[in-house]
Amino acid sequence: MxxxxxxxxxxxxxxxxxxSWQYHLASWRTIAEELAIPWTPALAQALPGMSRQASLETILASAQESGRLLPDEFKAVTDHENALYRQYVAAMTxxxxxxxxxxxxxxxxxxxxxxxxxxxxxxxxxxxxxxxxxxxxxxxxxxxxxxxxxxxxxxxxxxxxxxxxxxxxxxxxxxxxxxxxxxxxxxxxxxxxxxxxxxxxxxxxxxxxxxxxxxxxxxxxxxxxxxxxx
The missing domain is CATH 3.40.50.1000 (HAD superfamily/HAD-like)
Structure with a gap:
């Protein structure tokens, strides 16, 4: 063409x-720490490009804990990540x-x-x-x-x-x-x-x-x- x-x-x-992915990764690292799931270089490499839901699923799966969260708990965690990320957005220029x-x-x-x-x-x-x-x-x-x-x-x-x-x-x-x-x-x-x-x-x-x-x-x-x- x-x-x-x-x-x-x-x-x-x-x-x-x-x-911006550096900020999402920082937010997800905080989430992983709160869930007591090890943050690894493999997660840092895998998450860019994923939706918020898929990112949390990937973090849970990395620790063989895919079924750990009930639907309401899952949504609360993804909402929390978004709130953390929005703090970074507010500081962007x-x-x-x-x-x-x-x-x-x-x-x-x-x-x-x-x-x-x-x-x-x-x-x-x-x-x-x-x-x-x-x-x-x-x-x-x-x-x-x-x-x-x-x-x-x-x-x-x-x-x-x-x-x-x-x-x-x-x-x-x-x-x-x-x-x-x-x-x-x-x-x-x-x-x-x-x-x-x-x-x-x-x-x-x-x-x-x-x-x-x-x-x-x-x-x-x-x-x-x-x-x-x-």
Missing amino acids: QLEKVQGFLFDLHGVIAD PANRLPGITAFLDQLVAAGYPLALASASTNARAEIERLGLQDYFSRIVPAESLAAAKPAPDVYLAAAQLLDADPRACVALEDTLTGVAAAKAAGCITIGLNRDPLPAADAQLSSTAELSLATVQRVLGRLTRSTETL
């Missing part, structure tokens, strides 16, 4: 626009934007590309406001409207719909295995942003600092040539 045929850009939030993101957003806006935020976080709008990016992201998927969390495609299908765009003609930017799976399931051209491998992504950059329209053009050109040789 050529860049001029792209109908929109769909952004994940945590790990793509801001390094534009300085929390990841390197290169502001310049890339400016390029997209100047070129006339519509943008949408494809985050499953119920705190997404508050985070965007704290980051000072509300002028870029007036279209934010309401997380509470989603039937299924990532890796289901719901959030990316909804984001493309906000742009009145075909998801197959949208570029999605993701930083986790779960997020890449969701974007690919929706049919999006997916660029992974991570130092660790994201094998399902159509292309991968190690950092948001590498993002530019010229880079996206090169990625799309390589994908087009690859398709032509099949």
Whole structure:
């Protein structure tokens, strides 16, 4: 696909626009400690990209305690994590934007590309406001409207719909295995942003600092040539 045929850009939030996952991990570490469950590097690696419910399930399963909490107790713990996380959100500023993101957003806006935020976080709008990016992201998927969390495609299908765009003609930017799976399931051209491998992504950059329209053009050109040789 050529860049001029792209109908929109769909952004994940945590790990793509801001390094918010560090705050979620800090909140979940507190939860694990309160539940007397050991916090491990494996949990820190597994949780990014997961929903709040899936994160708690993963923490419990890591200690073979999947059935430990009754439904009301489970909800109380996830609500507690959200409250802890919101304390971090309240302290966020534009300085929390990841390197290169502001310049890339400016390029997209100047070129006339519509943008949408494809985050499953119920705190997404508050985070965007704290980051000072509300002028870029007036279209934010309401997380509470989603039937299924990532890796289901719901959030990316909804984001493309906000742009009145075909998801197959949208570029999605993701930083986790779960997020890449969701974007690919929706049919999006997916660029992974991570130092660790994201094998399902159509292309991968190690950092948001590498993002530019010229880079996206090169990625799309390589994908087009690859398709032509099949």
